[in-house]
Amino acid sequence: MTMDKQLVWVRDPNEGFILAKIHELMGEEADVFPLDNKYPRRVCGFDDIFPAGDSKKDVDDNCELMFLNEATLLNNILTRYKKNKIYTYVANILLAVNPYEDIPDMYSSNTIKKYQGRSLGELPPHVFAIADKAFRDMKSLKQSQSIIVSGESGAGKTESTKYILKYLCDLWAKGAGPVEQKILDANPILEAFGNAKTTRNNNSSRFGKFMEVHFSNKYQVVGGHISHYLLEKSRICTQSAEERNYHVFYLLCAGAPQELRAALKITKPDDYLYLKNGCTQYFTTPASEKKITDNQKSKQQKAKGGLRDPILDDVEDFQRLHQALSRVGLSENERLAVYGVVAAVLHLGNIQFEEDSGARGGCKVAPAGESALGAAAAALGVDPAELRMALVSRLMQSSRGGIKGTAIMVPLKVHEAMHARDALAKAVYSRLFDYIVHRINASIPFQASAYYIGVLDIAGFEYFQMNSFEQFCINYCNEKLQQFFNERILKNEQELYKREGLNVPEIRFVDNQDCIDLIESKNHGIFHLLDEESKLPKPEFGHFTHSVHKQLAGNNASSRLQVPRSSRLKAHRTLRDDEGFLLRHFAGAVCYNTSQFIEKNNDALHASLEFLVQESGSALVRQLFAAAHTPAKGKLNFISVGAKFQTQLACLMDKLKENGTNFVRCIKPNSRMVGKEIEASLVLTQLQCSGTTAVLELMEHGYPSRAPFSDLHDMYKSYLPPKLNNLSPKVFCEAIVHSFGLSDKDYKFGVTRVFFRPGKYSEFDAIMRSEPENLRAIVDSVLAWLVKSRWRRSIFAVLSIIKLKNKIVYRRQCLILLQKSVRGYLVRRKHRPRYRAIAKLRTLEPNLQQMEAVTAQLSKEKENAKRNIQNLRNSISNACAVIKRNENITKKEIDDLCSKLNKDVEMQMAALQKAMVDQKNREEQERLRKLEAEMRAAEEAKRAELERQLQEEENRRLKAEMEARRKAEEAERQRQHEAERAAAAALRLQLEQAARADRESRDRLEQERRDHEMAVRLAKETNGHVEGSPPQLRSFPGMEPYNGENKLNRSERVRMQQAMQGKQKYDLSKWKYSELRDTINTSCDIELLEACRHEFHRRLKVYHAWKARNARKTTMDEQERAPQSIMDAAKTPRLPQKGEILGARHRYFRIPFVRPSAGAAPERRGWWYAHFDGQYVARQMELHPDKAPVLLRAGVDDMQMCELSLDETGLTRKRGAEILEHEFEREWARHSGPPYSPPHGRAH
Ligand SMILES: Nc1ncnc2c1ncn2[C@@H]1O[C@H](COP(=O)(O)OP(=O)(O)OP(=O)(O)O)[C@@H](O)[C@H]1O
């Protein structure tokens, strides 16, 4: 957002605020361009930006500014200052900026006259206006007033105080004679003794004062009284290089007549230790400078000349002091005594000490200090020897001896003696100051004081880099005053607004009670801790500081008391925790160095000095130390400086609280103490410290001027004609305020008084006191307002009457409504039993309908029930008719009728319900029965399912067993096959070897035979003799020649062997077929039975083989007894399974078969089932897809059945061929096979 036009004040560290334009708003901040190019563009938080009005225009009262804020306040002050307008109001508070130069006619008698009796705001702001307001308030409110003048050093408090006193005395003390002069004379005297040159102010008051101007009940000045606070004592002995001691010392040096100086042995500042370390120049004017002789001048004075200040002149001021002292009643001798005491202080300072080589280890007065000792003793009226003694030793009374205990003199070290000397000097001077104030007060006696106006001139909040006890006290005082200010201006103001119902928003201010508690609290405040420390045998500042931190420091960063380390200032951070503390005052944190706290808090002299001065030959000195002034003896009873100050301050606060209050806030424009120069940031800080900015906030919403109705009435009734005077105060005020045409925002009517916005009361006042013509106009307008208000009142009355009429009409309507309602009520009450009874009887109709509904559901007695219901309905309508007709029927009769009908209906209903219930019960029973059956069936199904699962489980187990068996058999067969193959191989090898041996022997024999024939032939030719016979060919009768024809079918041979074995036991070859069959069916001899079965099947095989040979040309397929795969398997020779006979078991098989079809017809597929009882088939079934199944049984259909033994079929070796018995039986039964009966005597 760009806001080119908006002119604002922006906070600046050097200038306070500078004018700028807002360039851009950015959240919590804004980008601003200062108007003056010398300042850089910047970004500021909104807290630092304030709206600016017309920056050139200035106003007398800041509350009249268009925008009320810190920045406009500062600008207004600066603008005015440049125009020599040093005074400005913030509502009723006067801000006074020190001009540092005389402004013509500012304080002249004319000006005083101008301001007399004029209310605030009527004339330009002035300190006289405040004084006049205080006077007028005192008069009108019949209450003493205070004017609190505050501000920092050099801000102009003392000057302002003087002007206020001048104003009051000038106007109302004329008849008081010397009193006026005495009050005015007090100032030069006090300033001579209590003011000094500091770096901040050439005429800095080093004490606080409350000057009261007392008035009689006729409001004439009758007297005055001065209270003073906290004279700075350290200055008496030391000052910093730029600063001076109290003026009076220099007045003596520069201005005292030669004789006096000679008598007091006063020379020049350089000659005194208490002066020479500071600034030693005199304040002079060119004229007075000439009056000073060279031997009065210090080196500095000679080198640099005199100091210049418009209001200070050390030469002339001595004369003024001298005269003023005389006017306040000091005789010549008394004055000389006073100067003598002043001189004594200077001489005391010059007493030097050095170590005493004597046995006691103390010190003695140095030779250089001897003359000073003499001079001091003389000035103080004491014996020099006693003074010497009292300075170098201390009187101690042994406690054992009580009051009369032995007193001993304890020698002091050099530094202790110096300390004692300084303490004496401070005590003497500060008591002299007290004495002087006392004398001034005594010089203005007054009998009848009705009220007073007190002006408080006390140093404002003070802070240096390092601060000591003095600053601590003055800042404590300022905390109290600030609290008072807050209470008076802010708190009370807000409470008043609330009480008067003004509805003004609440203003927050920092409550500093906690800080005050920290300092003054009875049992743990800093003052208390300090006093406690002082009472210890060896007080020590480190220990004191430590206990301050221990008892008072808070843990959080926001606590008021902190260690110096936590300071933002580097210089403070060098201080150890036990060397100081940081106190966060309302105006800011101040670091106190505690090293001098204990000494400064105790201004008691040690006993020997005390005794010495009390016994002085000088009456004045004796008076200074008179018992009334001296504190109680003893360490535990001493009253500390802090405690004294607290008491004084409490007393002052009580006075302030009783009085009406006016505030003057003085502001120092620059630190160079010159005119026409103003440092904005310095001014701003002072405004903030004095709470002015907070007041501004209140005033933005507040009504600073106010007056009770009666006061206004009293004040102005004399200006108005009698006809208006008779009005009541409130109406009177309303009439005049309204008739002035003030804007609504400018005033407010509270409960008891009228409130005005800043400046408006004075406007009002001015008009009221203006010329008679004006007044006439006002009276006219008041009268007009009264007529108008009466008109308004009568209009209001007419309106009220109309309202009343409307109310009456409304009430009549209400009454009619009431009557209607009552009548209705009575009639209803009379007939209520009848119509209620009818209504009740009508409610039976639903019951009847319900009954009908129930009846409809009934299966029996329906008609009867319907009839009953109809009867009931009739009797109900009859009863209704009776009740309707008979107006006088009694309630009892009605009740009887109703209850009878009710009963009937109930009975009928009960009967119906019972019938219904019975019916329901029956139905329910039926339903339950069905349910039970269903459950049973479900259970049965469940059981069957379980069984089936068990069966399946069993089947699976059996199948697994079967499979395992098959595998085992297969493995066994494989093993036998291997063994056979090995045996065959061995046999072949054997045969081959035998054949080879045979061939070899045959070849050899053949050779031999040929050799023999040859020999025979040769012998024949030669008639020789041949030995031996011809060789024979060897033969192996047990060995058949190894050739194809002789190869024997091994399994056939085995069978033959079996047959032979069989024959050995039973020769069945001669048995007939039928005999064999019978034996199979009936025999219990298992071996015989088995043999018969073998025989039977052998014959069958033979038969089928024969049949097969002979029927080769027919369609053999049709006549197969088993599928081709089985028949093929039988061609492979097999060894019989061992243990067959005894372990004969029933086994069941199922294999598919394919029969080749004739022609183009598709192949026929089917299932072949076989039941083997042991080795031979017992039942056999062929399931054809296209024709009826063929079921065959052994003993009946043998010829068509498989003749092969189980082994021969190879079925046991076929994976998946064997099935479980029940599977076979199921199929068998499904195709209507007759139940199987095993051969007699054999278990299944
Ligand atoms: N109204 C004034 N007109 C001209 N000069 C003034 C005015 N007020 C103050 N001054 C100048 O300012 C100097 C300091 O003023 P003053 O002594 O009143 O200050 P202060 O506030 O009392 O300071 P301190 O606290 O040190 O006593 C005066 O000596 C005088 O020169």
Ligand SMILES: [Mg+2]
């Ligand atoms: Mg002063």
